[in-house]
Amino acid sequence: MALYRDQAVVIRTQKLGEADRIVTLISREHGRIRAVAKGVRRTKSKFGARLEPASYVDLQLYTGKTFDVVTQVESLENFGDAISHDYQKWTIASAILEAAERFTSNEGEPALQQFLLLTGGLKALAHESHDPSLILDAYLLRSLSIAGYAPSMTICSRCEAPGPHKYFSLVGGGSVCVNCKPSASATPSVETLQLMSDLLTGNWDDADISELKHRREASGLVAAYLQWHLEKGLRSLPMVERASS
Amino acid sequence: MYEGIIQDLIDELGRLPGIGPKSAQRIAFHIVQSERVDVNRLVEVLRLVKEKVKFCSQCFNVAEEEECKICRDPRRDPAVICVVEESKDVVAIERTREFRGKYHVLGGAISPIDGIGPDQLKIRELLTRLSDDRITEIIIATDPNLEGEATATYLARTLKPLGIKISRLASGLPVGGDLEYADEVTLGRAFEGRRALDL
Ligand SMILES: [Zn+2]
Ligand SMILES: [Zn+2]
Numbered sequence: 001m002a003l004y005r006d007q008a009v010v011i012r013t014q015k016l017g018e019a020d021r022i023v024t025l026i027s028r029e030h031g032r033i034r035a036v037a038k039g040v041r042r043t044k045s046k047f048g049a050r051l052e053p054a055s056y057v058d059l060q061l062y063t064g065k066t067f068d069v070v071t072q073v074e075s076l077e078n079f080g081d082a083i084s085h086d087y088q089k090w091t092i093a094s095a096i097l098e099a100a101e102r103f104t105s106n107e108g109e110p111a112l113q114q115f116l117l118l119t120g121g122l123k124a125l126a127h128e129s130h131d132p133s134l135i136l137d138a139y140l141l142r143s144l145s146i147a148g149y150a151p152s153m154t155i156c157s158r159c160e161a162p163g164p165h166k167y168f169s170l171v172g173g174g175s176v177c178v179n180c181k182p183s184a185s186a187t188p189s190v191e192t193l194q195l196m197s198d199l200l201t202g203n204w205d206d207a208d209i210s211e212l213k214h215r216r217e218a219s220g221l222v223a224a225y226l227q228w229h230l231e232k233g234l235r236s237l238p239m240v241e242r243a244s245s
Numbered sequence: 246m247y248e249g250i251i252q253d254l255i256d257e258l259g260r261l262p263g264i265g266p267k268s269a270q271r272i273a274f275h276i277v278q279s280e281r282v283d284v285n286r287l288v289e290v291l292r293l294v295k296e297k298v299k300f301c302s303q304c305f306n307v308a309e310e311e312e313c314k315i316c317r318d319p320r321r322d323p324a325v326i327c328v329v330e331e332s333k334d335v336v337a338i339e340r341t342r343e344f345r346g347k348y349h350v351l352g353g354a355i356s357p358i359d360g361i362g363p364d365q366l367k368i369r370e371l372l373t374r375l376s377d378d379r380i381t382e383i384i385i386a387t388d389p390n391l392e393g394e395a396t397a398t399y400l401a402r403t404l405k406p407l408g409i410k411i412s413r414l415a416s417g418l419p420v421g422g423d424l425e426y427a428d429e430v431t432l433g434r435a436f437e438g439r440r441a442l443d444l
Contacts, residue, residue, distance in 0.1 A: 011358075012358055012359075015262060015263050016263055016265055017263050017264070017265065017268060018263070019423075041423045043423075049390065049391075052390055052391040053358070053391050053392075054391070066265075066266065066267070080391050080394075083391075083395075084391050084394035084395040084398060085394065085398050086398065087395065087398050087399045087402060090355070090357075090395040090398065090399075091357050094356070094357035094358045095357065097358060098357075098358045235357065235358065235359070235360040236357030236358050236360075239357040239362040240357070
């Protein structure tokens with residue numbers, strides 16, 4: 001029975017038996033972990049609310065046969081309050097957590113970059129550093145990028161001709177020039193592609209002042225691009241509340 | 246892996262909520278070793294429950310008739326509705342004897358990651374019920390955990406334009422737990438100290 005300690009974000013929890021939960025975590029050093037938190041649903045549990053989705057915790061576990069078992073938890077930052085008292089943020093946090101789970105495909109395989117992106121994304125969302133909907137799209141684009149699927153936003157993804165180009169193709173890997181474009185290509189506005197590029201690179205000064213119509217178009221492209229690369233789309237993405245003003 | 250029917254049984258049991266692989270195996274072998282009459286009684290109850298038990302047409306609590314016992318009881322106050330996630334929460338609140346109004350059972354909490362949004366719950370039905378102008382207060386008693394809080398947030402935002410008094414169970418409830426595990430005293434106190442929600 002090996003004890004280990006790590007920092008992690010809780011992705012989701014499932015009820016197990018009378019009062020336990022299975023907790024899915026993404027950790028700094030051990031990648032995705034599924035662990036049992038015993039007695040956590042009892043009102044006098046020592047874990048309290050520290051193992052709820054979006055909790056950022058320091059925890060100790062021991063390696064079990066089927067699941068690891070949580071023995072101690074300390075809260076590092078509580079994103080839950082900010083997120084659960086704002087419905088839009090709740091839907092966005094859900095999509096971020098689900099994406100993080102999907103982009104760490106194997107349990108136990110270290111995923112430091114996804115972990116750092118996840119804590120950064122939740123922090124930005126809880127503190128509302130930027131428009132919540134933009135935070136989600138930036139998060140999804142960067143997750144895709146870490147997974148090796150970054151869409152090209154300026155140069156043609158096929159012949160590398162310098163852009164900006166008029167066409168955007170899911171199959172083609174993003175921006176494509178007129179010569180390379182596959183038959184089913186979208187023609188988003190130049191500003192939309194610029195916004196996506198800003199979100200990917202973290203140019204928030206420009207992203208923050210982008211127009212709503214370009215944000216909407218970018219969200220649509222990001223969702224379609226994500227769907228293309230993940231076998232199944234995210235269940236939470238259609239439930240996300242997008243900006244209205 | 247076992248062979249044939251016994252593995253089928255383990256698989257079926259493992260699909261039940263809260264039953265892990267080990268428990269499924271334990272229950273399966275218990276059934277194999279049980280007397281035939283005991284197993285037949287279980288089978289009969291399972292059959293009856295599917296045949297007879299439905300959801301109340303008003304509040305979606307479990308019922309053996311068109312409406313549940315609480316909705317049919319003329320002594321219950323029609324002005325106050327307590328919104329809960331599941332029927333077992335109705336049982337927990339009834340134990341406190343603090344509440345004399347009626348209920349509305351949502352059928353869960355909003356959890357986008359599990360594919361559960363407002364449309365998957367009985368929220369539209371709640372709004373329809375609220376066209377009855379005898380109703381003056383809604384008490385939101387979703388679980389004191391993140392999904393429960395987010396559901397309360399959504400309900401408060403949706404119900405606010407209707408001009409009905411909305412309150413949430415007091416925060417004396419331990420967070421992170423299930424409502425059904427709160428003891429009667431704590432849960433009763435939470436009713437007394439419910440706070441108005443304004444969002
Ligand atoms: Zn080209
Ligand atoms: Zn009823």
